[in-house]
Amino acid sequence: MINTKVNLAGIELNNPVMTASGTFGSGMEYSEFVDLNRLGAVVTKGVANVPWPGNPTPRVAEVYGGMLNAIGLQNPGVEVFARRDIPFLKQYDTKIMVNVCGRTLEDYEEVVERLAEEPVDLLEINISCPNVKEGGIAFGQDPRAVEKVTRGVKAHARQPVIMKLSPNVADISLMAKAAEAGGADGISLINTLTGMKIDIARRTFALANKTGGMSGPAIKPIAVRMVYEAARAVKIPVIGMGGIVTPEDALEFLMAGATAVSVGTANFFNPYATVEIIEGIEDFMRDNHVGNITEIIGCVK
C-alpha cells in the first residue's frame, strides 16, 4: 500500500499533483480528457475583482523546448467565477485553489474577501505575472512589497494563502522569506521567466505584448534550482512548478523540497499529462519501496 497524501498548509491533498494556474481554466475543458477526481487540486486561472480583457493577439509563441505567453490575465471577474466555476469544481473529489490577481493591494483584498465564504480550499496570490503593467510582477520583485501584499491579503483571507513568486529576481530566498514574514501559509514557484521572440520574416515581435512569460520543459532546471533554494530558506510549504512534463520531472521537484507540484504547459501538448504524472509517481513509489510520499519530499539536501 502506498500513501500519496500530502498536507499542504493544513489542507490534505489526495496526491501532490495540481494544475498550474492559467493552463487549465477551471478544469471544465480538460474534464473531457482527465478525471478531475484524480487530481490533488485544481488551481484555477487567475481571477480579479472585475473582468479583465487581457492583451491583444498574438498571445503565444513557440520557442525551443517551451513557449511564451502574454495572455494578460483575461478573466471574467470574481462574481461570475464564484457563480459558475466554483460549483463546477465542487462536483469533484479534488481540492480547489483559486489563483487571485490584482492591480492594487485593494484588488487582491476585494477578491479574497469575496471568496471568504465560498467553498474554496486554498488561495494562490499571483504577484508574479510578467504580462500586466500594474500589480502582478511589480509586487513580486521587491521583498518589502511581497511582505506587504502578503500581510494585507492574509488579513482578509479565510483560506490558507499561497504566494506565487516570480523567478525574475536576483535572490529567490529573499522573496520566499518576505512572504513567510508577511504570514503566508505557503509559496509557489516558479511563475514564467520574462522572454522575447522576434519574428524575422515580419521584422517585429512574435507577441503583440513584445515580451511574454516563458514556460515549458526548457525552464525546468532553473525551476528546480529555485524551488530547492526557496525550500531551504523557509519553513512554510513550497509548491514547485516549471516545465513539468513527466513523472520524473515531478519527482525532482518533490525531492528538491516541494510538498506539491503543478503541471502547466504540458497540458497543452498532452491533455492527459496530470493523471499520467500521478500514475507515474505511484509506479515509482511501488518500484522503489516508498510507502509514504512524505519520505521523498525534500530528501535531497
Add this chain to the structure above:
Amino acid sequence: MEKREAAEGKKRKIWAGVLSQERLAEGVFDLWLQADEIVRESGPGQFVSVYTKDASRLLPRPVSICQIDRERGRLRLVYRVAGAGTKEFSRCKAGDSLSVMGPLGNGFFAGDTSDKKKKAILIGGGIGIPPMLGLAQELEGERQIVLGYRDGQLFLKQDFASYGKVYVATEDGSAGIKGNVIDAIKAHGLTAEVIYACGPTPMLRAVKAYAREQGVECWLSLEEKMACGVGACLACVCQSKDIDPHSHVHNKRICKDGPVFQAQEVEL
C-alpha cells in the same frame, strides 16, 4: 458528498495512421489519416491539432478538416508548410503515424442556425480553401464556389466541381478573374441567401463588408495562434461584438466558441 463521475469526452488525442500524402501545389500537401475515434465526432468546419514528433516544438499546429470519410473513418487534411513543424508533417509517408487531437471547434452547423438548403456562396482563399470542401459536400442547396489563389496552382479546384459551379480568382491573373474573390463574385453576378468563407483576414474583412452591403447571412471561419486548442488557455481570442459568455469581456475563443462565427459577431 456525491462526486461527479468522469465522463468520456468527444475530443481525443490519438496516434493516427498516415494513409497517403501528396503534394498538391508549392508548399501545399494533401494528407489522409486513419482516425476513427476523431472522425466519429467530426463535422465540416472543425479542426484538429497536429503535434510534431520533435519534442523541442511543443505547441499544436491547428489544421482545418478538409474532408471526412465517415464510412472508412478517414480524415483528409490539406495544409500549407509554414515553418519547421508543418515541414515535419510534409515528410510523413503512408505507414507513418501522426499525433492528432480532435475534433476541435464548433464547425459550420454547430449552432444549427444555418439552413443547409439555402442558396449559398462558398468562399475559400489560399489555405482557407480546404475546409470549404467538406462544407460543399455537406450542403444540400445550390452551391456557388469561389476560390481565391495566388497563382495558377489551383489545388483542390477539381474536387469542388462535383458539388457546384466553381469560380476562380487569382492574384496574378494566371487563371480565372484577375483579382480577389469579391471581384469574382461581382464579375459573375453571383447572388445567394448565405455566404460561408475561410481565408486570410483581409479577405474575411472584405467578405464581411460585402455580405453586410448585400444584406446576406454570412459565416466566417477564423484562425489564430493557439496553445491548448480546447478553450482553456485563452491565447486564440478574437474581438467579439457581444460580451463573450466565457470571460464576460469581448473576446471569443476561436478554438472553442469558433472557429466559425457569424460575421457580425466578430470585429476583424
